[in-house]
Amino acid sequence: MEEEEGKKANVVKIRESEQRGEITWVNDIDYRGFGVNVSECELEDEKRKQKFTFITDIKITKNNAKKLMNAGRSRWRIENEGFNRQKNLRYHIEHASSQDYNAMKNHYLLTQITEIIMVLHEHGSKILRSMKKTIKEISSRLLEAFRGQTLTDEDIAQLGKPMQIRFT
Known part of the structure; x- marks a missing residue:
């Protein structure tokens, strides 16, 4: 240097x-x-x-x-x-998924969100481990929650508040 x-x-x-x-x-x-x-x-x-x-x-x-x-x-x-x-094992994002720049950005952001959720499931808190459910069962329940539940104004207001996630 x-x-x-x-x-x-x-x-x-x-x-x-x-x-x-x-x-x-x-x-x-x-x-x-x-x-x-x-x-x-x-x-x-x-x-x-x-x-x-x-x-x-x-x-x-x-x-x-x-x-x-x-x-x-x-x-x-x-x-x-x-x-x-992400690139080689899980999502196979080795090549451009679109010619449209915004579409590529959105695809990658969704991939990042998916990865965060997967890591939380795989290495998640004691609560997830205490449920004694498989990752597939938890993922299915999460998917159903995404499909069937709607966000309220109160839910959205909570997103603006600081939060911490801790792994022990």
């Missing part, structure tokens, strides 16, 4: 089991009027060399550099595996 306009690059060495490398970062780089922090991690083991670059608004220090790098790698892994599963 090159230093931006004389800003000091910081380094943390990594030596874990079979991996070694370093994390280098620079804080407070101006990007279109926003201050961003950039870290770059180079890892090496017996099999390969890897390089990861992350941009964050969190100030990077010697105390949190490794934690931020691990969080970035985990997030990348989740996104990469999720998109791969």
